[in-house]
Amino acid sequence: MTKLLLDENFPEPAARRLDASGLNVLAVRDACPGWVDEEVMALAVDEQRWIITFDRDYGDLVFKQSLPAPPAIVLLRESHYRPAEPADWVLSLLAQPDIYVGRFVVFTRDKVRVRAMLKAM
Known part of the structure; x- marks a missing residue:
């Protein structure tokens, strides 16, 4: 089962959902x-959890600082949304979780981009 770590910027209604x-x-x-x-x-690395965030800094930590990476990082790149809507986005990604393992995922309503993380644990 995929385990999630929701960053502080993830909305509470979506977290509850x-x-x-x-x-x-x-x-x-x-x-x-x-x-x-x-x-x-x-x-996230220790507990093998996917990071779900609106914070771009995790890309720098993985790609520039080469820190060990968790199974996946999902960067949600939407600025306007209903408070529970990010849960729908995450659930849509989890419909096929295997294609995102070891990846840095950038999600927008229009597309999903993925980039391999060399230090995925």
């Missing part, structure tokens, strides 16, 4: 509020 869907969800705002991105990334 993912949790209610039966997924293994851990929200940074509840488990470790205020942690810096490197700490969040280390937790």
Whole structure:
């Protein structure tokens, strides 16, 4: 089963919806509020969780700083949405999770781009 780590910027209504869907969800705002991105990334690696975020900094951590990567990072690139809508986006990606393992995923309503992460754990 895919385990998720929702970054602090992930909306609470969407987090509740993912949790209610039966997924293994851990929200940074509840488990470790205020942690810096490197700490969040280390937790995701340790627990083998996908990071779900609106924060572009995770790309720098993986591709520029070469930090060990979690199974997947999903960057949601939408600025206007209903509060629960990001849950729909994540659930659509999880319909075929195997194609995203080891990848940095950039999601928009129009397309999904993927890039291999060399240090995927």
